[in-house]
Amino acid sequence: MSAGTSRFTLAPSSMIDALYESMRQRIINGDIAPGEKVTEARVVGEYNVARPTAKACLERLTAAGLLHRTAHRTAVVPELGVDELLDLYFARDCIERRAVQRLAEQRTVPAEARRAQEDVERAVADEDFPHQVEADIAFHTSLVDAVGSKRLSRMHELIMGEVHLTMGQFQAHRTTDPRTVAAEHGAILAAIEAGDPADAADRLSAHLRAAQDRLVARSARGDGAPGGPAERAPRVDA
Amino acid sequence: MSAGTSRFTLAPSSMIDALYESMRQRIINGDIAPGEKVTEARVVGEYNVARPTAKACLERLTAAGLLHRTAHRTAVVPELGVDELLDLYFARDCIERRAVQRLAEQRTVPAEARRAQEDVERAVADEDFPHQVEADIAFHTSLVDAVGSKRLSRMHELIMGEVHLTMGQFQAHRTTDPRTVAAEHGAILAAIEAGDPADAADRLSAHLRAAQDRLVARSARGDGAPGGPAERAPRVDA
DNA sequence: AATGCATACTTGTCTAACAGTTTTCCCGGG
DNA sequence: CCCGGGAAAACTGTTAGACAAGTATGCATT
Numbered sequence: 001m002s003a004g005t006s007r008f009t010l011a012p013s014s015m016i017d018a019l020y021e022s023m024r025q026r027i028i029n030g031d032i033a034p035g036e037k038v039t040e041a042r043v044v045g046e047y048n049v050a051r052p053t054a055k056a057c058l059e060r061l062t063a064a065g066l067l068h069r070t071a072h073r074t075a076v077v078p079e080l081g082v083d084e085l086l087d088l089y090f091a092r093d094c095i096e097r098r099a100v101q102r103l104a105e106q107r108t109v110p111a112e113a114r115r116a117q118e119d120v121e122r123a124v125a126d127e128d129f130p131h132q133v134e135a136d137i138a139f140h141t142s143l144v145d146a147v148g149s150k151r152l153s154r155m156h157e158l159i160m161g162e163v164h165l166t167m168g169q170f171q172a173h174r175t176t177d178p179r180t181v182a183a184e185h186g187a188i189l190a191a192i193e194a195g196d197p198a199d200a201a202d203r204l205s206a207h208l209r210a211a212q213d214r215l216v217a218r219s220a221r222g223d224g225a226p227g228g229p230a231e232r233a234p235r236v237d238a
Numbered sequence: 239m240s241a242g243t244s245r246f247t248l249a250p251s252s253m254i255d256a257l258y259e260s261m262r263q264r265i266i267n268g269d270i271a272p273g274e275k276v277t278e279a280r281v282v283g284e285y286n287v288a289r290p291t292a293k294a295c296l297e298r299l300t301a302a303g304l305l306h307r308t309a310h311r312t313a314v315v316p317e318l319g320v321d322e323l324l325d326l327y328f329a330r331d332c333i334e335r336r337a338v339q340r341l342a343e344q345r346t347v348p349a350e351a352r353r354a355q356e357d358v359e360r361a362v363a364d365e366d367f368p369h370q371v372e373a374d375i376a377f378h379t380s381l382v383d384a385v386g387s388k389r390l391s392r393m394h395e396l397i398m399g400e401v402h403l404t405m406g407q408f409q410a411h412r413t414t415d416p417r418t419v420a421a422e423h424g425a426i427l428a429a430i431e432a433g434d435p436a437d438a439a440d441r442l443s444a445h446l447r448a449a450q451d452r453l454v455a456r457s458a459r460g461d462g463a464p465g466g467p468a469e470r471a472p473r474v475d476a
Numbered sequence: 477a478a479t480g481c482a483t484a485c486t487t488g489t490c491t492a493a494c495a496g497t498t499t500t501c502c503c504g505g506g
Numbered sequence: 507c508c509c510g511g512g513a514a515a516a517c518t519g520t521t522a523g524a525c526a527a528g529t530a531t532g533c534a535t536t
Contacts, residue, residue, distance in 0.1 A: 013309060015489070039517065050490045052290055055518085059294075063301065071251060072497050072518055091389035094336045151329035151400075155393040162389075253520065277486065288521045293487085310487055310528050 019047060019057040024161070027066050027077055028168040029130070034079035038067060064161035080166055082219050088162050089212040093205055095156045099144045100188060100204045104197040109189055110146030113139055117185050124178040132178060133167045139185055166215055184210070257285060257295040262399070265304050265315055266406040267368070272317035276305060302399035318404055320457050326400050327450040331443055333394045337382045338426060338442045342435040347427055348384030351377055355423050362416040370416060371405045377423055404453055422448070 023043070026032045043054035058075050061067040069075035080088065103109070119135035137160060144156045184207040191200035261281070264270045281292035296313050299305040307313040318326065341347070357373035375398060382394040422445040429438035 041517075051518095053489065056294070056297075074498090074517070087387050087389055090387055091393060094332065094390065095393075098332045149325050149328055151325055151397055152332065155329060155333075155396060158393060158396060159389055279486075289487095291520065311530095312486065 015049065016053055016056050016060070019043070019049060019053065020060050022047070023057060023061055024064075024066060027061070028161075028164045030168050032077055034077045034165075034169065036077050037074045038077065039074050064158070066161045066165060078162075078165070080162065082216055085166065085212065085215055085219065088159065088166070089208055091159055092156075092163060093208050095152060095159070096140060096144060096208065097201045097204055099147050099152065099156075100192060100200045101197045102147050103143065104192045104195055104200040107193065107195040108146065109193050110142050112142035113146065113189060116142050117182065117189065120178075120185065121182050124182055133164070136167070136181065137164055143188075180210070181207075253287065254291055254294050254298070257281070257287060257291065258298050260285070261295060261299055262302075262304060265299070266399075266402045268406050270315055272315045272403075272407065274315050275312045276315065277312050302396065304399050304403060316400075316403070318400065320454055323404065323450065323453055323457065326397065326404070327446055329397055330394075330401060331446050333390060333397070334378060334382060334446065335439045335442055337385050337390065337394075338430060338438040339435045340385050341381065342430045342433055342438040345431065345433040346384065347431050348380050350380035351384065351427060354380050355420065355427065358416075358423065359420050362420055371402075374405070374419065375402055381426075418448070419445075 023032075023038075032038065038058065040051055040054045040058060043049070043057060044051050047054070058067060058069070062069050062075060066077070067075040068078045078084075116135055116139035120132060120139060123129075123132035123135050141156065141160060145153050147153075184203065188200060188203045188207065191203050261270075261276075270276065276296065278289055278292045278296060281287070281295060282289050285292070296305060296307070300307045300313060304315070305313040306316045316322075354373055354377035358370060358377060361367075361370035361373050379394065379398060383391050385391075422441070426438060426441045426445065429441050
């Protein structure tokens with residue numbers, strides 16, 4: 001949410017917030033698989049909340065891109081195809097590229113990003129994959145937030161839900177060399193510190209491009225989400 | 239089966255959609271003034287709907303930036319200060335600049351933009367200011383939509399509500415020379431058609447910059463939002 | 477004058493219910 | 507055997523009323 005000015009994060013105060021957070025975790029962790037249907041009644045049954053509450057929760061998840069839903073139809077966890085993935089990373093690059101550019105102009109390296117990068121390296125050393133994903137997201141988010149633009153952060157947040165989703169799906173298949181990621185992060189921070197906007201932007205784009213290519217390759221291998229439009233997965237939800 | 243993008247827009251099907259649209263119009267037209275409180279009970283009374291419906295409507299308006307709200311407090315129409323305005327246009331430039339850049343790379347001039355520009359010119363000739371604002375928004379939106387990126391369009395939509403708000407507030411004070419706007423639009427389209435991404439991007443940025451400066455100047459004149467806690471001088475940043 | 481308390485207003489959530497739409501599935505016909 | 511029609515089930519959209527909890531405001535007190 002709006003991490004605005006307060007330095008401390010506390011537990012969600014609202015019931016809907018709590019619901020949203022819990023459901024969000026379950027979706028991005030793959031606990032609720034892509035293609036699986038999520039009815040309002042199901043949420044009501046699982047959490048002992050009223051239907052309007054569940055409805056509001058699903059609406060938020062839909063707004064965050066973590067669920068797809070059309071009128072009168074059941075919400076489903078999206079399976080992102082290759083084209084969707086390219087679109088997602090195009091939008092992501094648009095925001096983050098501008099962010100690091102601006103940071104390099106001001107030569108401000110956010111302390112939060114430094115911390116997040118250390119977290120990434122620690123997670124890599126521990127081979128703690130969930131934590132690594134979490135720290136990676138935190139790194140990129142901190143870069144955008146450091147710009148200080150509420151709107152830029154909001155737009156970024158709008159997208160990172162889906163990014164997290166793809167990485168969560170990716171998490172099970174740890175085919176990446178994590179040290180590469182950490183090194184690229186370091187290079188981006190160095191370029192910002194050097195005050196070279198163009199270099200920082202290009203390094204960030206390259207970093208995102210690499211991540212995108214990994215995801216596309218995995219998808220093309222027929223591993224995760226089906227790319228074809230008319231491909232109906234024989235998925236039976238339990 | 240071809241559930242692609244429908245070519246025709248029809249009236250909102252859902253009650254909440256209708257409510258949202260109506261309230262949206264009233265806010266951006268200044269019918270509901272900045273700083274004015276909008277309680278759920280008020281919406282219930284004005285439209286004869288149930289409170290949850292009104293609540294959902296206010297939540298959507300809040301998500302679109304057309305209302306500000308914190309927990310347990312009444313929603314209010316935001317009065318955008320100078321710093322908010324700069325932030326808004328920074329984010330807007332980020333999106334639209336990338337959009338026209340991409341369009342120029344592909345040398346695709348969207349027919350919708352052409353139509354919108356003609357609409358602008360017609361509105362200018364008729365001195366129909368509401369229509370002019372509407373057409374201007376449509377022009378910029380069509381540029382972004384023409385890229386074909388769902389996420390880029392969504393991010394843009396997230397911001398244009400507030401942009402519309404500022405223009406709506408601006409609408410009453412018609413101090414702009416509208417022909418300039420139309421000319422700048424034409425130049426952008428020409429650059430796209432010429433296939434010059436850098437030129438198109440720069441022309442768009444200049445166009446937005448001009449609009450931003452007009453709004454800042456008006457706000458500095460003490461015309462617009464006076465409620466700002468720290469009245470700051472129009473700080474120009476590239 | 478500043479502080480603390482009580483009241484009114486507003487929001488957050490719940491229960492129950494009905495209407496409309498989509499999906500499912502069974503059944504009859506080709 | 508496969509296909510189309512139609513009834514039933516499931517799900518969502520919306521409403522009504524109610525209670526609890528939080529915030530803001532005004533009054534009384536120190």
